[in-house]
Amino acid sequence: MTILEAHNITKSFGSAKVLNRVSLSLEEGESLAIIGPSGGGKSTLLRCLNFLERMDTGRISVRGEVLYDSEVPGSEDGLREKRLHFGLVFQSFHLFPQYTALKNITLARELLVKKQPSYKDRKTELLEQIRSDGLALLEQVGLSAKKDAYPHELSGGQQQRVAIARALALNPDILCFDEPTSALDPELTGEVLRVIRSLAEKNTTMIIVTHEMQFARQVADKVVFLDDGAVLEYGVPQEVFEPPLSERMQRFLSHYTDQNL
Template sequence: MPILEVEHICKSFEGTEVLKDISFSLEKSQVLSIIGSSGSGKTTLLRCLNFLERPDGGIIKVNGETLFDAAQKSSTQEAEIRKKRLHFGLVFQSFNLFPQYTALENVMLAKELLEKEQPDYKVRKKEIHDEIEGQAVELLKDMGLADRMGNYPHQLSGGQCQRVAIARALALRPDILCFDEPTSALDPELTGEVLKVIKGLADQKMTMIIVTHEMAFARDVANQVVFMDNGFIVEQGTPDQVFGHTQEERTRQFLSRFNQR
């Protein structure tokens, strides 16, 4: 059974269709790369999966459980939406770190806020804090940031900030980790360090969806590739099928721009 099933997702903003009948599935431990021009709907799709936007139509299932069905009335309670978001982690292209918190505090924050909702939090407050801190320390070590835990975002490079953001997303142990153009805000020399971290997660069999303009990376790291254009999925398949044996002319036109660079 796929870990993620997306069926007929549609989304419009002020009468403009941004997502048009989007359907795909993803197996556990697989990596899906989503490619396409700016404005093709890639980021909106990630936002719908993470419940930052509500689709106008369609179904989203994780591990066989229906998290969203536009045909059914779903809860708009913030607590219920937060619960659904826990299945997904999202790493933004602009980091979105809190400037007033250190790297370690940024990684710990979401987990601590979540634990505060538990009935035994006050009784186990120190134990819970120490456990969350220990997990955050290990995650930052895994990101190569053992000597940067006490630094604030303005004291870190862009690549280091993005690695903190990845650690923060992993702290909640999501089923699926999503990246929205994770290197687009980075200088070229910092891009490699972030891609190396993502490749390492893929090697560890982390289930991921990666929206990226790095074509070589998309081909190298993914099990499946989706090419989107004008709100549609134009082509999808293995990297060899999409990049090596392209079927659609629109995909061929898009990829030719990168091959010429």
């Protein structure tokens, strides 16, 4: 089943066209890596998909439901709810410093559940469920022992794993990562990539902006190569990474050592 369809996304900042008619689609359980040179528009694309940035033109559908269509007036209504289709993990982890690892994970759901009409009557039961789901997520990212730790007591890699668990807590249709490891040293990068790889093995639907070519190649089901706001390559990794490579792709990959490919 097609989870995400993005059609003809265009975005300019002032006179600079940053995304130029970008289209892509994602099947349920697939992971898509977005690669490309710095400034090529990867983060902007992810932000447009998540409605953190308003696209100039384009259409986004999730599970066949049109969430936004620049040609349909009023389709920007209710973006806050529409955003819930997407989970987000950024390069810098953005955890709430005043809350423990577990609280960082459970907080958003606790706030949402309070809006339910039945909250008053079922408070204990609902909060207990959220807590036990939060503990299960911490276990999934290998951090059960750190449930009561505050962000400053965690390594960068651990913080990022909490951020991943937090993004998963709202059960998004699509989990989006923007360079989740680029603030980490190689050892910590490995532990975060292992978590993302295990999510891919569980068929979590994901979009990952990454400079880790080896990871994109091995883990992603599909790869988009974005350069100067346009999709220059789009396909399974074997197609995108194996010769014959386009001249632009060759030039891009030449910046990586063999070890990193």
